[in-house]
Amino acid sequence: MGIEISIGLLTILMFGSLALLLMAGLPLAFVTGGLAVIFLFLFGDVHTLNILPSRIFPLMTDYQLSAIPLFIFMASMLERAGLIEELFDMVYKLLGSLRGGLATSTIIASTILAAMCGVIGATEVTMGMIALPAMIKRHYHPTIACGSILAGGTLGILIPPSILAILFAVIAQQSVGELFIGAVVPGLILAGLYILYVSIRTGLNPSLGPPLPLEERVSTREKFRLLGNMAAPLILVTLVLGIIFAGIATPVEAAGVGTFGAVVVSAMHRKLSWENIRSAALTTLRVTGMVLWIIFGATLFVGFYVLQGGQQYVNEMIVATNLGPYGILALMMIILVVLGMFLDWVGILLLAVPIFVPLMKTLSFDGVFGLPGVAPDELALWFGVVYMINMQMSFLSPPFGYALFYLKSVAPPEVTMGQIYRSSIPFLGLQIVGLTIAIVFPDTVLWLPRLVYG
Secondary structure, eight states: OOOOOOHHHHHHHHHHHHHHHHHTTOOHHHHHHHHHHHHHHHHOOTTGGGHHHHHHHHHHTOGGGGHHHHHHHHHHHHHHTTHHHHHHHHHHHHHTTSTTHHHHHHHHHHHHHHHHHOOHHHHHHHHHHHHHHHHHHTTOOHHHHHHHHHHHHHGGGTSSSOHHHHHHHHHHTOOHHHHHHHHHHHHHHHHHHHHHHHHHHHHHOGGGSOOOOGGGOOOHHHHHHHHHHTHHHHHHHHHHHHHHHTTSSOHHHHHHHHHHHHHHHHHHTTOOOHHHHHHHHHHHHHHHHHHHHHHHHHHHHHHHHHHTTHHHHHHHHHHTTOOHHHHHHHHHHHHHHHHHTTSOHHHHHHHHHHHHHHHHTTSOOOOSTTOOOOOGGGHHHHHHHHHHHHHHHHHHOTTTOHHHHHHHHHSOTTSOHHHHHHHHHHHHHHHHHHHHHHHHOTHHHHHHHHHHHO
16 A cells, blocks of 8 residues: 555655656656656555556557658658758749748748658758758848748648647547648648748848849749659658548558658659668667657656546646636646746657646637637547647747757857747747637638548
8 A cells, every 4th residue: 555645745746856857867758657656656556556557558559659650761761862952952942032032941841841751850950951051151140040940840740740640649539630630721821920920021121031142043944843853752742641631541551651652752862772771760760769668658657647636636726727718728838838848749748638638628618709619529639739839839939949959959150049049039929829820710720620521
């Protein structure tokens, strides 16, 4: 029999020790898993030991999770085929003659790359290595140059095939396909807001983002050639997402098609080699292993907390604020942004979603300002997409947003951390606008899934 303890004190002990160990620099997976075992031993009993196999085994055998390594391998193969460089080259030569054209090209390339990739780290680092030097060389202001890379890169967390969407679907027992489709319109709205901001800023002050010099612009014939070079990967991405949206294949089956297609595209670009395959496989193994270890550790940690009454305790605390459904949702969004300053997206998902989703299902969102609300059967889908938009904000939030450090790791020495921080603020504001649109106008999330699934 374990030691008797109040749920309030247990909450302080569990999450206080979690914060201390994470600030000490220990890996999240082993911190959460290790603390779960310690608290199980101290405060649990024979029956609570059942959560070890009963919570981990269903995740180990969840069919939908097999899409994660497949999509990561697909992205790795396309990256090693040199397609990211070609993609940016194509878009910036098509749009480089415009004011702010390189920044706009970066956002468009990042949007397309998000549909190839699904993980933001790869997008931020790769675009930082390719696009940032190109913009600095052509005298772009650091705020526009860094901000467009930061904001464009975070689209990978939202636009399908998002790895976050797959994990959210597994944890919240939601359809992956519906989440993919629901995220499309908000993702495009955010990309449009970023492009609009860059266009307005550079239109009012051309020195912030000058167009390409005449000697660097290409002919119409060259533009068509560049489009032709990118036809195969763009067709592949369209095919993978198309068969999901059309209901022809599940996300896992589509990921298998995408993986095979990525190998074919690599061969077409003469970049298919055993070394590239081996490198892509090792990358896939590392990323998938990291994600799964965090899943196991955080699942145990949260599982024990919920079993001890933590779910009810958190619900009662939040409801006691008397904020109303939309006020409670706003409070959740703030908590998620704060967590994003310290934890990676996998950890936030596994710590917060199992507690937040059941609470959301008890609330009624009937709309604001006389606008349509959200039906109870669509609540999990809507909240899933709202949650993913919020995760974009957590990546950009100073002082510890992950995207800021991804970019700094590859930025030229003359680009300071202060400049990167300042460049994130306007785009963080645009993400708040995008999040507000998704909350106030839920049909931006729900319209496309209704159209596809009826």
